[in-house]
Amino acid sequence: MIAFLVGLLAFLATPLAAEEAASPILSVETAEPRGFGYFVGDLLRRDIEVRVAKPFTLEGATQPKPGRLSYWLDLRSVDVSSHDRGEIRVYRLELVYQTFYVPLSPDERHLPALKLRFVDGDKTAIANVPPIGFVMAPLREVIPKKPAEGPAGYLKPDALPRRIATSASRTGFSAGAGLTLLALALLAHHEAWWPFHKRQGRPFGQAARVLRRLARAPSEEAYREGLRDLHRAFDESAGHRLLAEDVGGYLDRHVAFRPHGPEIGRFFAASRQAFFANDLKGAETAMPLPAVAALSAQLSAIERRGV
Amino acid sequence: MARSAATWKWRDGLWRLATALYAARVAFILLLLAAGLALMAASGWTWYEARRDNAVIAALAAGEDVAIDPDRASPPVLFARAHFLLKRDRLDEAQLLLDQANFRADDKTRVAMLYDGGNARLRASFADVENGKFERATSLVNLAKADYNEALRLDPQAWDVKYNLDVAARLVRDLPVIVPSEEPLQQKPRKDLWSDLPGVPRGAP
Numbered sequence: 001m002i003a004f005l006v007g008l009l010a011f012l013a014t015p016l017a018a019e020e021a022a023s024p025i026l027s028v029e030t031a032e033p034r035g036f037g038y039f040v041g042d043l044l045r046r047d048i049e050v051r052v053a054k055p056f057t058l059e060g061a062t063q064p065k066p067g068r069l070s071y072w073l074d075l076r077s078v079d080v081s082s083h084d085r086g087e088i089r090v091y092r093l094e095l096v097y098q099t100f101y102v103p104l105s106p107d108e109r110h111l112p113a114l115k116l117r118f119v120d121g122d123k124t125a126i127a128n129v130p131p132i133g134f135v136m137a138p139l140r141e142v143i144p145k146k147p148a149e150g151p152a153g154y155l156k157p158d159a160l161p162r163r164i165a166t167s168a169s170r171t172g173f174s175a176g177a178g179l180t181l182l183a184l185a186l187l188a189h190h191e192a193w194w195p196f197h198k199r200q201g202r203p204f205g206q207a208a209r210v211l212r213r214l215a216r217a218p219s220e221e222a223y224r225e226g227l228r229d230l231h232r233a234f235d236e237s238a239g240h241r242l243l244a245e246d247v248g249g250y251l252d253r254h255v256a257f258r259p260h261g262p263e264i265g266r267f268f269a270a271s272r273q274a275f276f277a278n279d280l281k282g283a284e285t286a287m288p289l290p291a292v293a294a295l296s297a298q299l300s301a302i303e304r305r306g307v
Numbered sequence: 308m309a310r311s312a313a314t315w316k317w318r319d320g321l322w323r324l325a326t327a328l329y330a331a332r333v334a335f336i337l338l339l340l341a342a343g344l345a346l347m348a349a350s351g352w353t354w355y356e357a358r359r360d361n362a363v364i365a366a367l368a369a370g371e372d373v374a375i376d377p378d379r380a381s382p383p384v385l386f387a388r389a390h391f392l393l394k395r396d397r398l399d400e401a402q403l404l405l406d407q408a409n410f411r412a413d414d415k416t417r418v419a420m421l422y423d424g425g426n427a428r429l430r431a432s433f434a435d436v437e438n439g440k441f442e443r444a445t446s447l448v449n450l451a452k453a454d455y456n457e458a459l460r461l462d463p464q465a466w467d468v469k470y471n472l473d474v475a476a477r478l479v480r481d482l483p484v485i486v487p488s489e490e491p492l493q494q495k496p497r498k499d500l501w502s503d504l505p506g507v508p509r510g511a512p
Contacts, residue, residue, distance in 0.1 A: 040476075041459035041469050074460065098463060100456050102476035139473045151433040154474045156467040158394075158426050159419035161364055161387035164357040172350030179343030186336045305330055 024053040024118065025127045026088060036135040040102050043076070044134065046111060048093040050127050052118050054084070058091055059124075062117040069112065072101035091116075103136045110134075190304065201303075207233035208300040211293035218289050220280055226289050227271050230296050237303075244268040256302045263295050360384050367391045377404055382412035386420050393427035401427070414461045421461075422468050425454035429475055448479040 031047035038044070050058075058080070066075050079094040093116075101109055114129040147153025188194065192202035197209070207229045214222040214229075234242040238250050247268055251258050266287050274283035328335075360380075364387040366373045375388050385404045392401040405420050412420070428451035435444035455472035458465055 039469055040472055041463050041465070043463050076460075098460065100459065100472075102473050104477070139470055151436075152430050155426055155429060156470050158390065158423045159467070161368065161383065161390050161419075163361045163364055164381075164383050166354055166357045166361070169350040169354035169357060173347055173354055176343050176345070176347030176350060179339060180347055181343075183336055183340035183343050187333075187340065190333055190336060304333075 024056045024120070024123075024125045026051040026053060028127050028129060030129060030132070032132050033134065035133060038099060038134055038136045039139055040100060040136070042099060044097045044099065044111065046095045046097065046132065048091075048095070048114070048116075048129055050091045050093075050116060050118075051085075051088050052091065052125070052127075054087055054089050056089070056118040056120045056123075056125060058082070059117040059119050062115060064093075064095060064114060069097075072099060072109070073111075074098040074100065099136065101136055103138050104142060106135050106137050108133045108135050192304075202300075203233035203236035204296055204299040204303045208293070208296040211289070211296050215289050215293040223280065223284055223289050224274065226292050227267075227274060227283075230267065230292060231271065233296065233299075244272060256305070257299060260295065260298055260302075263291075263298075267292060267295060356381070363387065377407045382408060382416040385412060386416050386423075389420050390423055393423050396427065396431060398424075398427055398431065418458045418462045418465055418468070421454045421458035422465070422471070425451040425458070425468075425475070426471060428454065429471065429478075432478070445479050448475050451475050452479075 027050070029049045031049075033044040033046060052058075063080060064075060064078050066078050069075050074097065076096045076098050077094075080091065081094075082089055082091045084090075097111055099109065101107070110131040110133045113131040116127040116129065118125045118127065144154065189196045189199070192199045192205040197206065199205075210229045211226050214226045231242070234250075237254070238246070242250055244265075247261075247264060251261050251264070257264065270283040270287035270292075273279050273286060360383060363373055363375065363380075363384050367387045367390070370391075372391075373388070375384055377385065380388070385408050389401045389404040389408075392398075392404070401424060405424055408417055408420050428447045432444040432447035432451070435441070435447065452472060452475045455468050455475060458468045459472070462468070
């Protein structure tokens, strides 16, 4: 006891962390938490700044470690950083404590003192951080009223299970459905699918669809109708009735179709053979229905790309 | 003159870019379609799961003894089942779910489960006190306090937990653990003591 008092006096008599003139510990500063108004479970944050002369460094083993310090106190986190300021190295320790003490009446507790050891080879220096007191308060009166339903009435009621909120996923689902519908509508418009199948400016797309159907069940009638359909597409695309003689001019105006010029010429030749020479058989050999369908599909693809 | 040529070039580049983007518009449409489908599938799945879990939670709240798979059930279902068991004093079964929740539940659910677990233990200890089983009651209170402490570690601002921890701590006070000192408490009797005494006792033989 006497030794303790002597130690305390010695501690009070000497300014903090300036035991010797040559001490490499230049200063120890702390930013303390407020000293009152704490309940069980509360957090306390203590910032410590130690300035040491270089090349002294903080020994890792003396650095406080997070964990349980005593039955009523946890050290939750320790954050150490350092930076150099000329010949001085500044260490910053950020300590967060959590108290689990349950006082019956306002009661003072202490955050423990720290001894931080700084080393440089064989030389060591110790920075003493004093303990710091704070007052904790009880949450309830000392003698609570006796509840009617027995001691269980002292307790706050249980937390109740709750239904999972579905509004976010419902909103997400609707938004996804909306986007999908919009994309499908745009795609249908672009590809001239239903309900845009009668869409202006896609004559070859329309013809290609009809020809694909016709090519599945070839017959003389189907062949004739297929030729007529592709003709109608050419007429609509050209803006007037397009005859075999006009094809050259037409290709000049629709440059994108030019690679298919020979095929187009073959189509017009076959059509002439079928309708003017009345030689359906010969026309079919010159350009069978699948070839007509293929040509219209190719033209439709170019048309979609935008000419 | 040069400036206007540069401007023209710049405009031409922009125009070309716009044309290229317009030509590739079908790619954007497909991208939009994929995004829409992905969003629909993901949120549709969570919605479906939440609906299924809500049915279980509602059944448990209504008092039906619905068994769940502790390894796969979602945290809210774990909590609902644990609450059901704790209300019926099936503490050991509930503890299994709590251990499972510690692995993968969010903090909020874990705090609620720890709090309810502590409450159930405390209520059980009241019954034990009435029946005179003080040892069992003490250990139950200490377990409840451990639950509350753990809950406060996860959420330091949980006021109901603080309050009930206060109740528990007044039933059984915490005491500092006495760390056994490294020095022996009783010193061995010194043998050299006698030598300090003046003279040697003499007596009649």
